[in-house]
Amino acid sequence: MRARDLWERVATAGIAAQGAVPGLYAWGVTVVPVAWVRGGPVAAKVAAIAAPLALGAGVAGERVWGDAARIASLWAFVVASAVTWAAARAGLGPLHVDGPRGVAGMLGWALFAFTCAGPALRGGSDADAPVTPRGQPSGRGGARVEALCVGAGALAAALLQTVGWKVVGTERALLVRFVALAAGLAVLGAATEVALARSAARAPRSSRSRLRGATTSLVALAILAAGGLLLLTAD
Amino acid sequence: MKLVDLLAIALVVGAAAAFFAGEVAIARTEDLRALYWLSVGAVCVRAGVQVGRPGAKG
Numbered sequence: 479m480r481a482r483d484l485w486e487r488v489a490t491a492g493i494a495a496q497g498a499v500p501g502l503y504a505w506g507v508t509v510v511p512v513a514w515v516r517g518g519p520v521a522a523k524v525a526a527i528a529a530p531l532a533l534g535a536g537v538a539g540e541r542v543w544g545d546a547a548r549i550a551s552l553w554a555f556v557v558a559s560a561v562t563w564a565a566a567r568a569g570l571g572p573l574h575v576d577g578p579r580g581v582a583g584m585l586g587w588a589l590f591a592f593t594c595a596g597p598a599l600r601g602g603s604d605a606d607a608p609v610t611p612r613g614q615p616s617g618r619g620g621a622r623v624e625a626l627c628v629g630a631g632a633l634a635a636a637l638l639q640t641v642g643w644k645v646v647g648t649e650r651a652l653l654v655r656f657v658a659l660a661a662g663l664a665v666l667g668a669a670t671e672v673a674l675a676r677s678a679a680r681a682p683r684s685s686r687s688r689l690r691g692a693t694t695s696l697v698a699l700a701i702l703a704a705g706g707l708l709l710l711t712a713d
Numbered sequence: 714m715k716l717v718d719l720l721a722i723a724l725v726v727g728a729a730a731a732f733f734a735g736e737v738a739i740a741r742t743e744d745l746r747a748l749y750w751l752s753v754g755a756v757c758v759r760a761g762v763q764v765g766r767p768g769a770k771g
Binding site: 627630631634635637638641642645650653654657658661664665668669671672675683685688689691692695696698699702703705706709 | 715716717718721722725726728729732733735736737739740742749751752753754755756757758759760761762763764765766
């Protein structure tokens, strides 16, 4: 019964509060040990303290300002963590971040990204209701495709974290980690949005209308592809 | 599932592959190549989400 009460409480807390739990875990494993290394700079400690405060502000702000506050707090948390790593580069040496801790931190960040990208948990009678009451039901096959999309996104985000663990040079290693983190969040967020959009409470648009809405991005992609081919042939 | 849904999924998969190539390029200190692949990844993510959305908010 108590577990159910706890579940109800977590379910009503919102995405920011649910994301704060794995976020605090990732912060505790990968940011705190780096910031409080012996002789570490004050800027690293200040940024390290600012990171969980950003999470807390997101939890409080989500009730007032909604998604905007959650997204702002998410990126403030990530940037504060990156500033900590940048300011306390000595703490990123192999003596301070060993293999197991690196893997634990990677899992923590992946869980944080997954929680922030997905919809909030639902509890009580709401748990049995469809995700989008006014939307089209996904059906068994649809739900399977959605789960596959989100799973593939999570796998891709995890694969992105496997690059650059043996890079020589602290600045370069730091840059690879930050880019990997941002890319993982972007891919997981996009995969979740594409998966959940299929059953969202929205008026359906025709394929042509959807393609027209993405014209600018698709043209930019075509220009980049043409540019890449030109550079490839020039080499 | 419509063809545009498959296109959206392909664009997100392409974004992941481009980001991966960008990270490898950064790790090898090939900065121009990294910038190119990261730009491709960002545009792919944007296009994937725009194509994947089935409609305006109802």
